[in-house]
Amino acid sequence: xxxxxxxxxxxxxxxxxxxxxxxxxxxxxxxxxxxxxxxxxxxxxxxxxxxxxxxxxxxxxxxxxxxxxxxxxxxxxxxxxxxxxxxxxxxxxxxxxxxxxxxxxxxxxxxxxxxxxxxxxxxxxxxxxxxxxxxxxxxxxxxxxxxxxxxxxxxxxxxxxxxxxxxxxxxxxxxxxxxxxxxxxxxxxxxxxxxxxxxxxxxxxxxxxxxxxxxxxxxxxxxxxxxxxxxxxxxxxxxxxxxxxxxxxxxxxxxxxxxxxxxxxxxxxxxxxxxxxxxxxxxxxxxxxxxxxx
Numbered sequence: 001x002x003x004x005x006x007x008x009x010x011x012x013x014x015x016x017x018x019x020x021x022x023x024x025x026x027x028x029x030x031x032x033x034x035x036x037x038x039x040x041x042x043x044x045x046x047x048x049x050x051x052x053x054x055x056x057x058x059x060x061x062x063x064x065x066x067x068x069x070x071x072x073x074x075x076x077x078x079x080x081x082x083x084x085x086x087x088x089x090x091x092x093x094x095x096x097x098x099x100x101x102x103x104x105x106x107x108x109x110x111x112x113x114x115x116x117x118x119x120x121x122x123x124x125x126x127x128x129x130x131x132x133x134x135x136x137x138x139x140x141x142x143x144x145x146x147x148x149x150x151x152x153x154x155x156x157x158x159x160x161x162x163x164x165x166x167x168x169x170x171x172x173x174x175x176x177x178x179x180x181x182x183x184x185x186x187x188x189x190x191x192x193x194x195x196x197x198x199x200x201x202x203x204x205x206x207x208x209x210x211x212x213x214x215x216x217x218x219x220x221x222x223x224x225x226x227x228x229x230x231x232x233x234x235x236x237x238x239x240x241x242x243x244x245x246x247x248x249x250x251x252x253x254x255x256x257x258x259x260x261x262x263x264x265x266x267x268x269x270x271x272x273x274x275x276x277x278x279x280x281x282x283x284x285x286x287x288x289x290x291x292x293x294x
Contacts, residue, residue: 111182114141114172118163120187124194125261127163131172131185139176145169150184165191196222196265199255203246207273213243214272218257218265226255232267248274 003010003017010017117130131141141157142150147169154173161170168189174182202215218224224240225233230252240255251272257265 113183143172
């Protein structure tokens with residue numbers, strides 16, 4: 001190999017010229033003139049040995065070999081790049097050669113709903129409902145009784161829920177300490193009370209010539225409370241235990257029935273006017289005849 005700078009012969013294994021000290025360029029720089037020269041060599045007829053210049057032939061051959069090496073190197077790089085691109089696309093497609101669709105976002109996990117101790121429905125008495133959940137120790141139960149959706153801002157469940165007369169829509173949800181929520185439990189309770197019948201008096205209102213006794217009756221499971229002074233009776237009035245004597249004068253008798261569920265009937269009233277007794281005529285202490293002897 002000759003030095004490209006001074007033309008001196010470079011010994012094998014050296015990477016610089018011993019004459020001028022210039023570094024040896026292992027791969028020649030690419031020049032479009034080289035490609036033109038190669039094309040010209042193919043078109044021009046080969047010169048006879050006598051026509052070739054002694055110095056020209058080795059230089060032209062070296063340039064042709066350098067261009068071929070560059071072509072081969074570019075081809076190898078293109079093939080390697082194509083292979084890497086194919087491998088990346090294949091991996092992204094999951095090895096099937098097909099582009100996979102992105103998985104749909106999963107719906108949030110919901111825990112089991114709370115349970116009510118009393119089934120929703122229609123009842124003729126008040127209820128006490130207990131709400132439970134299988135993971136109650138790890139969270140809290142929230143509820144509403146007006147039909148609105150329960151959440152962490154709703155009433156915290158910590159005791160039995162009292163359901164009274166009327167319609168109550170009970171809704172509850174359990175929220176675990178980590179924020180995971182349960183499905184919602186709901187139920188409608190219809191409480192329709194059956195009230196006891198009003199008491200019945202054995203004697204109707206009216207005027208009477210003399211005193212008498214009156215009895216009061218009501219349902220078998222009801223207690224009767226009464227008054228005789230015109231005041232409305234309640235559970236704190238006199239408890240009826242037997243017939244009531246109606247004395248001369250005006251008596252306003254009122255009574256109420258209260259059943260075992262403490263439900264009250266309407267108040268019944270009777271008014272009695274009993275005549276005062278007349279004074280009987282008789283001797284008013286006539287003096288004894290002194291002539292009469294015993």
